[in-house]
Amino acid sequence: MSYSIPVTVAYGDGIGPEIMEATLRILEAAKAPLAYETIQIGEKVYQSGHSAGIRPEAWESLRRTKVFLKAPITTPQGGGFKSLNVTTRKMLGLYANVRPCISYAPFVATKHPTMDVVIIRENEEDLYAGIEHQQTPEVVQCLKLISRPGCEKIVRYAFNYARQYGRSKVTCFTKDNIMKQTDGLFHQVFDEIAKEYPEIEAEHWIVDIGAAKLADTPEAFDVIVMPNLYGDILSDVAAQIAGSVGLAGSSNIGEEVAMFEAIHGSAPRRAGQNLANPSGLLLGAIMMLVHLGEGEVASKVHNAWLKTLEDGIHTYDIYKESVSTERVGTKEFADAVIARMGQLPTQLKAVHYASVKAEPIKDKLSVRKPVTTETVGVDIFLYHEDRDAALLGEGLKQYTAGPLSLSMITNRGVKVWPDGFAETFCTDHWRCRFKAGDVNNVPYEEILQLQAKLTEAGYRIIKTENLCTFDGKPAFSAGQGA
Amino acid sequence: MSYSIPVTVAYGDGIGPEIMEATLRILEAAKAPLAYETIQIGEKVYQSGHSAGIRPEAWESLRRTKVFLKAPITTPQGGGFKSLNVTTRKMLGLYANVRPCISYAPFVATKHPTMDVVIIRENEEDLYAGIEHQQTPEVVQCLKLISRPGCEKIVRYAFNYARQYGRSKVTCFTKDNIMKQTDGLFHQVFDEIAKEYPEIEAEHWIVDIGAAKLADTPEAFDVIVMPNLYGDILSDVAAQIAGSVGLAGSSNIGEEVAMFEAIHGSAPRRAGQNLANPSGLLLGAIMMLVHLGEGEVASKVHNAWLKTLEDGIHTYDIYKESVSTERVGTKEFADAVIARMGQLPTQLKAVHYASVKAEPIKDKLSVRKPVTTETVGVDIFLYHEDRDAALLGEGLKQYTAGPLSLSMITNRGVKVWPDGFAETFCTDHWRCRFKAGDVNNVPYEEILQLQAKLTEAGYRIIKTENLCTFDGKPAFSAGQGA
Numbered sequence A, B: 001m002s003y004s005i006p007v008t009v010a011y012g013d014g015i016g017p018e019i020m021e022a023t024l025r026i027l028e029a030a031k032a033p034l035a036y037e038t039i040q041i042g043e044k045v046y047q048s049g050h051s052a053g054i055r056p057e058a059w060e061s062l063r064r065t066k067v068f069l070k071a072p073i074t075t076p077q078g079g080g081f082k083s084l085n086v087t088t089r090k091m092l093g094l095y096a097n098v099r100p101c102i103s104y105a106p107f108v109a110t111k112h113p114t115m116d117v118v119i120i121r122e123n124e125e126d127l128y129a130g131i132e133h134q135q136t137p138e139v140v141q142c143l144k145l146i147s148r149p150g151c152e153k154i155v156r157y158a159f160n161y162a163r164q165y166g167r168s169k170v171t172c173f174t175k176d177n178i179m180k181q182t183d184g185l186f187h188q189v190f191d192e193i194a195k196e197y198p199e200i201e202a203e204h205w206i207v208d209i210g211a212a213k214l215a216d217t218p219e220a221f222d223v224i225v226m227p228n229l230y231g232d233i234l235s236d237v238a239a240q241i242a243g244s245v246g247l248a249g250s251s252n253i254g255e256e257v258a259m260f261e262a263i264h265g266s267a268p269r270r271a272g273q274n275l276a277n278p279s280g281l282l283l284g285a286i287m288m289l290v291h292l293g294e295g296e297v298a299s300k301v302h303n304a305w306l307k308t309l310e311d312g313i314h315t316y317d318i319y320k321e322s323v324s325t326e327r328v329g330t331k332e333f334a335d336a337v338i339a340r341m342g343q344l345p346t347q348l349k350a351v352h353y354a355s356v357k358a359e360p361i362k363d364k365l366s367v368r369k370p371v372t373t374e375t376v377g378v379d380i381f382l383y384h385e386d387r388d389a390a391l392l393g394e395g396l397k398q399y400t401a402g403p404l405s406l407s408m409i410t411n412r413g414v415k416v417w418p419d420g421f422a423e424t425f426c427t428d429h430w431r432c433r434f435k436a437g438d439v440n441n442v443p444y445e446e447i448l449q450l451q452a453k454l455t456e457a458g459y460r461i462i463k464t465e466n467l468c469t470f471d472g473k474p475a476f477s478a479g480q481g482a
């Protein structure tokens, strides 16, 4: 080849080095035109005092090559360490996590022989913003954040993916019957963007029933797009029921940078024994070749791999007497794939990737008209040990500032004042809502003044949330209860 | 019988009335000593202007009888309606949702013939506090709240349940590698309480891998206890893969009140046709009888039902030519169960419930030593349209109050100042952390003063979170990133 594309690789921990070596040998045999820059990440780097398991030089390589093939790493137990995966995804803006979950029956045992689902998981926001605060001795909190551009990017990615790979349906999972604003936004953006792809069927399921259907009848789905947490859980479910976790690769795609890996971890108890299945990382590498526009090489490698599966050359995790012909180690599996380079599978469906280099994504975000926001009140959260809601309400009622006065108190979201039930269980964490009767746009100074009065009276404020309207519509939830 | 126990029942919507009638006929045939008070809930009540689908008189009955047998209802679409289930659970403190997911192979088709899992879902807190606030034109937020007493109650319930029903293992699912404080608390309480039940095996799985294992190999689990959201999703998965959603009942248990129901909804498209399977509600009613100390009646009904399944008398949802002998409607199914009253199953395992009335639970909450909390800073969240993090940092740096000064800015949790990456995607929602160098216990007045300065300078504060230490330990997360 007359050119070579720079790619950053990391050999990782545990089984990482073995499966990376096997993968790179296969790529070499296929004459993939790649030039590798190796970086060190993971256990040793954590232990040398880098709290995210990666050194500045490594960032520098990633930001230069913009393509990362990553073997699994071992995350040290215990506090103070940041997840390298979360860090890499978010620092580099890798917002789309793509996980094809495909069964290879009858060559790999599965209860779902015709499954072919691609899960596209939002990769940056939701509860993974990692913003946690202990509120009181009893209550801890994590923020779930969902943004409109975040939703637009991932939903558009899912529809573009479906179009590119000739898939006919995109399903969205959310829990918007409960989380009407956060998951509601995701669902709403899904409906908006679906309209731009009329040739692709679009449907939405509540995540609980959707998950049940996915686990039971995965063949009902094609592409599924989800917020981060649901995607995390359900992509593991889908990969597992398709066959082996050793058989799935994934990509993490951003506007400029992309990362490719196996979905499994470093499997320490299998490390260094020439046992591990390198297929997950190999499939990740194939996704990388497609991303780089090397569709021909990608197809060659993928088809040789399918033929190897078909021929019954299996590592321990998928070996089964009835379908396997030979039980092999990591190295021998790679040799078998190399020996089949140029062959096509005869029973499994051969792949044919187009050779189109992925352009840097210039996300088309919807142009929003300027929004008028007004503040109409504030939720003030108190740490308060006495559990008598009526007493707390009577006490707080006397404090006002400008137009702000107490309208309700909730505990864990349930209204306990006015008119609470004795059966409602109360913690030491109280949300006290102060609203401004008819006045719109309370100056923040009034909110500060109210807090000053409460503080002076001895109440312990631990957090606040403004109550806002956007273009005149209230955008905060009511209390739960009767 | 010389006594009768008052019980509140609601016939619900859709298939509700039919399956309730069938259930009550079976209970009558078994001579269950119950006296019913009927209340109306659901669609009609919502439409008559009660935003939670229930009237004050109905609450009154529930709080008096303390036992509720509930048929499914139809929740109207669209805004302004509160979930009746969430409301009932939280107002009455029904903190434990118990869902046995059992397969009845070979009589009901399933890919998991030996499954027998009980999911115990925390039923009140987590993201279901329902506290949502739109923050900025781009960002919405939902609070995930987890409390120590909430964790203690549900975990202890799970271990007591295992002990009462002779089950040998309790598994806990959380995502505490990411949510170290919220899910971390749940996991920590699980470990603490497990020690009090040395005869019961205790184990913890990260929820993603745990869910994958559950969907693939449910026979690896016995009792599983989980925070609310995971329990919602995974109990649907478990019920579905066990067989039919028409076959699972559930209980919602509080200290004083308890509610029993089918896990499915009102299946409007099957309503009024004498088609629906009444088994889910019947199994809910059996759980109610056990709760009331009527173990003998409960066993009689449950065994007659098992015998009916075995004899191949099946409603449409589980009818299969190879195992069924007769396809029946709702009424005829009930008749068949009644005809078998007193019989035992011959292949499926017969049940034998003890006749021990459930005492009102006096939750034993751990006595906590007084905790010293100190405020060491504040996270101030700004709505700010300009996306230049460096500029924002330079601007904010000059504002201080007492010991408080700017230490970091994050966007969706990722540190963007100081030393951010250009690749990091930024929304219009910025978390600005102000910390108090070495000083402990910043008076809240200083926090207000800082906010006053920022407001005067034109910054738009939309929320705050205090940074606290508890017994000297910082209890807030660091920023993510390099």
Ligand SMILES: NC(=O)c1ccc[n+]([C@@H]2O[C@H](COP(=O)([O-])OP(=O)(O)OC[C@H]3O[C@@H](n4cnc5c(N)ncnc54)[C@H](OP(=O)(O)O)[C@@H]3O)[C@@H](O)[C@H]2O)c1
Pocket (backbone or CB within 6 Å): A015, A019, A071, A072, A073, A074, A075, A076, A085, A245, A246, A261, A262, A263, A264, A265, A266, A267, A268, A269, A270, A275, A276, A277, A278, A279, A280, A317
């Ligand atoms: N992206 C990443 O870097 C990443 C992702 C997940 C986890 N991790 C880290 O990996 C470490 C181990 O985590 P874990 O044990 O929970 O999960 P894991 O590494 O995925 O391994 C779990 C089990 O899955 C099987 N397995 C995984 N990969 C395999 C392969 N290539 N071939 C054959 N079998 C394979 C093995 O099962 P048997 O032993 O039963 O054969 C292994 O013990 C942890 O430190 C975790 O934090 C890293």
Ligand SMILES: NC(=O)c1ccc[n+]([C@@H]2O[C@H](COP(=O)([O-])OP(=O)(O)OC[C@H]3O[C@@H](n4cnc5c(N)ncnc54)[C@H](OP(=O)(O)O)[C@@H]3O)[C@@H](O)[C@H]2O)c1
Pocket (backbone or CB within 6 Å): B015, B019, B071, B072, B073, B074, B075, B076, B085, B245, B246, B261, B262, B263, B264, B265, B266, B267, B268, B269, B270, B275, B276, B277, B278, B279, B280, B317
């Ligand atoms: N606790 C509750 O009150 C509760 C719980 C969940 C949902 N809901 C409400 O119920 C309404 C309908 O929701 P949905 O259609 O999503 O779920 P659903 O009512 O559970 O019904 C979904 C499908 O499951 C099958 N099914 C459910 N119960 C069955 C039974 N007893 N016998 C036979 N088949 C049964 C039917 O499938 P086929 O039609 O394919 O035969 C039905 O169409 C909504 O208004 C929802 O809000 C209420």
